[in-house]
Amino acid sequence: MKTAAVIRPYYPPGKKLAEDEEDTLDQTRLISSALKNLGYKVKELQCTLNFEKLRKELVKLNPAFCFNLVEDIEDSSSLCVAVALLLEHIKMPVAGSPSSALYLSTHKPAAKAFMQYRGIPTPVFFFEGSSGGNLAFPAQYIIKPECEDASIGIDHDSLIQAENLSDLQHKIKQREDLIEKKCFAEEFINGREINISIIADNGSYEILPPAEILFIDFPADKPKILDYEAKWCYDSFACRNTPRSFKFDSTDQKMLERAQKLAMQAFKIYGCRGYARIDFRADESELYVIETNANPCLAEECGLIASAAQRGYSYDDVIKRIVSDIPGIS
Template sequence: MQKVIILHNKIENNTPDELDVLEQKELVSKACASLGYEVKSLTVGDQLKADLQAVASSKPDIVFNLVEATWGKGELIYFAPAMLNSFKIPYTGVPLDALFVTTNKVLAKKMMLKDDLPTAPFFTINEIHLLNPQKKYIVKPIWEEASVGISEESIFSLADSDKVNRIKKLAVSQFFIEEFIDGREFNISILASKNGPEVLPPAEMIFSEYFKDKPNIVGYKAKWDETSEEYNQTNRSFGTLECHPVLKQELIDICIKSWKVFNLHGYARIDFRLDKLDNIYILEINGNPCIAPDSGFIAAIEHRGYSHCEVIKRILTDLN
C-alpha cells in the first residue's frame, strides 16, 4: 500500500482564507483513503526544516501539497515544494518554478507578454505618472492570493487625488498597478489527464444589482465574508458561454497554452476578464487553487460530472 502524506500549513491567523485548508485536507484524506492509500497528515509551521525532515522520515511515496503559506505569509508558498525538491520527495500540484512565478503577479504578467498571452497593461507604483487620466486602474498586492488586499477601495483613477497620494506611498516591491478591465469575469479550472490538461466548464461570476454603482470585482469580502453583501450578491454560473462557442474555444485555447508556458501540473485555475468588446485578459494564474468542497474548482469538476476521487486520483498521477 502506497503512503500519501497530506502536507498543509499550520494555522497562524484563523482567517477564513487560511482555515479553509482544513476542509481541503478532509476532502483529500477521504478520497485518498477511498483510493486505497495509507494516509497521514502533517503540517509546516515555524520549524520549517524540522517539519520537512519529519515528512522525509515518514518515507512517503507521495506528498499531497496543500501548503498555502509559510509562517502565515502567502508570498512564501514556494518554500515547502523547494524543501520537498531538496529531499527528492514526489509531490502534487504545480512545481516549484511554476509556483514561484505564478505567485508573483508581475513576473507572471511579464511571462504572459513574452509568450503572447493576453493580460491588462500594468505599471509599477513609481510609474503612476504614466497612467491615462481617462481610464480606471486597480492597485494589487504583488504576492498575495485569495483576493487578500482587494476591495472597491483598490479601484481608482488619476482624479482620485487622495487615493493616488496613498498609492504613491506603497512599497514598489509589494504592490503594482493594473488597468481595470470593467466587464465580465470568468474562472476556468484545469485538471491533468493522461491526454494532457483538461479544461473544465467555464464559470462566470455574476454580479447582482447590488454592484450597479460599485466596481464589479471579487474582492476579499466577496470570496470569504459570508455575512457581507459582496459575498451574497456574487454568484457563480456555468453555461453562460454556450451561445458563444468561438469565445469559449478561445478561452480554452488560452488555458491550454498557459498550462504549457507556465509548466503547470496537477490542477490550476485561471481568472479572466472580458471587456465590453469581448477582448480577453488574464487576471492571474492560480497554481494549486482551493479544493475545499465549496470552492470554484470543485464546483467545476462536479459540473463536469467527476467525483472527488476521480479528481484526486488524477492529481496524484501528475507528480513533480
C-alpha cells in the same frame, strides 16, 4: 498500504483563523478523506519556518507523495515557494505544480510580465516605478498585493481612479501603508469574469466546463470585483450576489473557445501540473488573463471542483486524477 503526506501551514493553538485559513483546514480534511478512499494511509504535517524539522519528518515518514497546501507561512504568501523547493530538493514526489510555476503565479507583476513576453493578453500594470504596457489616464486601476492569493488585501477601496502617473503612484503608496503589503496597480477591465479549470487526464489534460462569476444587483457605486468579502464573507451582500454560473449563450462560443485556448497556453508556459485555474476578465473587445492559479483551492465549493462536477466527476475522481499526474510514482 502506501502513505501520502498532506502538508499545511501551522496555526498556533487558540489563534482566531481568517476565513481563508479555515478553508485550508477544510481542504486538508477533504483531500485526506479522498486519499484514504483511494487506498492511502494519510499523515498530516504542519509547516513553519523551521524547514529542517519538516525535512526530517518527511525523511522519516518516507511517503509515496505529498499534497502541498501551504499558500503562506506566518502570513507571508511569498514563502509558499519555499516548501515546494524543499520537496524538490529532497526529491519528494508532490501533487500539483512545481516551484517554478508557483513562483511565477504567486508574484503577480512577474506573472504579468511573463504573460506579456509570451504573447498572452493581460491588463497593463505598474509596479515599482516601471509599467507593463501603455498606461492610460485618467483611468480606473485596481491595486493588489504583489504576492497574495485568495483575494487577500483586495476590497472595494482597491479600485481607484487615477488622473495621472503621479496620482497612481500616490494611491499605490497609500494602499501599501494601509494593508502593510507591497502592491502594484493593474488596469481595471470593467466586464465579465470567466474561469477556466484544467485537470490531468491520463497523461494529458482536460479543460473543464467554463464558469462565469455573476455580479447581481450591484449598486452603481459598488465595484464589480471578486474581492475578499465576495470570496470569504458568506453572509455578505458581495458573497451572496456573486454566484457561479455555467450557462452561456451561443453568442459566447467564440469567446469561450479563445478562453480555453489561452488557458491551456498559460497552463503550459507556466509549467503547471496536475490541476490549475485560469481567471479572465472580458470587455466588449478583448479577453484578458488576470492570473493563473497553479495550485488553486480544492475546497468542496471551489471553482475547480464545481466545474469538475458539471462533467460528472466526484471529489475523489479529481484527487485521483491529480495523483495520477505526479512524476515518479506508479
